[in-house]
């Protein structure tokens with residue numbers, strides 16, 4: 001019995017092994033496309049499964065897919081499985097085909113798979129689930145379920161797309177998104193802060209603009225601004241009130257309509273000069289009021305420059321100087337009248353003094369002679385002062401007439417110096433003259449200029465004992481300079497030196513501040529010019545330049 005049993009067992013083992021080998025061979029044959037069908041034993045007996053389109057291409061295609069693919073029959077037996085799916089869950093392929101799908105599914109996911117499969121049988125369906133491989137690795141997958149009609153009946157096809165790297169990317173994306181959100185929040189906060197700051201600055205700006213407008217509209221002058229090209233782009237209300245023009249009429253070059261026709265050309269010349277040079281602009285001109293009356297204005301503008309020195313905008317003011325002008329005119333009229341009125345009695349006094357001097361000389365009355373000489377000196381001073389005042393009024397009235405004649409320049413200089421040296425005992429006048437030149441000019445007036453420069457040089461260098469006078473002649477222009485070694489002129493006072501009645505502050509020497517003004521007017525009338533160099537405490541050099549004319 002025992003032997004028989006052993007034999008039966010051996011036979012059974014033998015047959016089972018044979019069956020297994022057959023099954024493996026069948027699976028391999030299906031997988032590699034050698035067979036199109038296989039038989040599966042189920043409760044209704046053996047059933048033949050064929051792959052409807054299980055041709056070589058189809059199988060290779062499924063085999064090469066990066067997705068896992070299986071087909072199940074109604075009982076949940078795996079009819080087909082590609083090697084990708086077997087690898088996915090780390091179960092040998094031969095163990096998959098013919099086995100129950102639910103046995104390959106991790107315990108925890110079984111329920112989810114059951115519901116998924118039953119849905120798949122009803123309609124095409126997709127869902128995400130996690131597979132657990134035999135090694136315990138969790139694989140997120142997208143499962144697409146669809147039914148396939150095969151010859152032997154309907155099967156369910158499941159395609160598994162491994163979402164591991166997608167999930168990884170999604171996770172990275174989520175992390176990046178979170179970072180982005182954080183960054184966005186920071187940016188938003190910065191934006192909000194910036195916005196707040198802008199609002200604040202705008203408020204500050206509009207307040208300061210309000211301040212500027214208020215200031216510009218309340219100060220008693222016309223205020224304007226212009227672009228670097230010279231176009232005016234702002235006026236305070238005083239401008240509109242005075243001219244009666246509106247912004248459109250005044251902007252750009254419109255303001256020029258308010259200029260007096262006789263002044264416009266000189267205003268434009270100076271304005272264009274300033275625009276080119278970027279130097280401060282200053283000019284006196286008449287401007288027409290809304291009532292059609294002209295009043296004198298002094299126009300001043302300063303350029304506002306960037307760090308590279310480019311003009312960004314011009315800021316200008318126009319100040320009404322009509323009243324000052326009128327006062328000046330009245331003063332000039334008074335000076336003119338007074339000097340004329342004084343001239344006659346002083347001339348008479350001078351004549352009588354000379355007669356008395358002659359008498360005293362003949363009588364040899366020393367005391368009388370001494371007193372009369374002092375009186376004569378004072379009368380000379382008075383005559384010179386009156387002469388200066390008369391010259392100023394003449395020059396103002398454009399009546400500084402010249403008696404032009406041909407003059408030997410060096411001879412004129414020498415004559416003046418000789419006369420001056422008689423009166424100036426404190427200083428030696430040294431001559432350093434270049435080649436002489438015949439010039440056309442008023443001998444007396446030019447003599448007056450040289451005398452004035454020499455007497456200033458002596459007056460303002462009390463501690464020095466010499467004055468130098470030099471000339472230069474380049475054939476086109478003759479230059480004469482008077483050098484002294486005296487108190488000099490502070491730089492701060494130099495710009496106004498040729499203005500009438502100007503005297504350097506704290507000047508304790510006698511004078512009216514007219515000498516240099518008259519000199520400059522005389523030289524200008526000769527088409528020449530004057531300049532000077534001076535250093536406080538060291539001395540000054542005053543020069544004039546005359547053009548050499550050929551006839």
Ligand code: ADP
Pocket residue numbers: 456457460484486487488489497502503504505507510511512513514515516517540
């Ligand atoms: P003044 O009658 O006051 O001398 P001027 O017109 O001749 O008038 O000169 C104007 C001012 O210039 C003077 O008050 C003086 O302060 C200054 N000045 C003129 N010449 C000299 C000089 N050579 N040295 C120093 N200061 C001078």
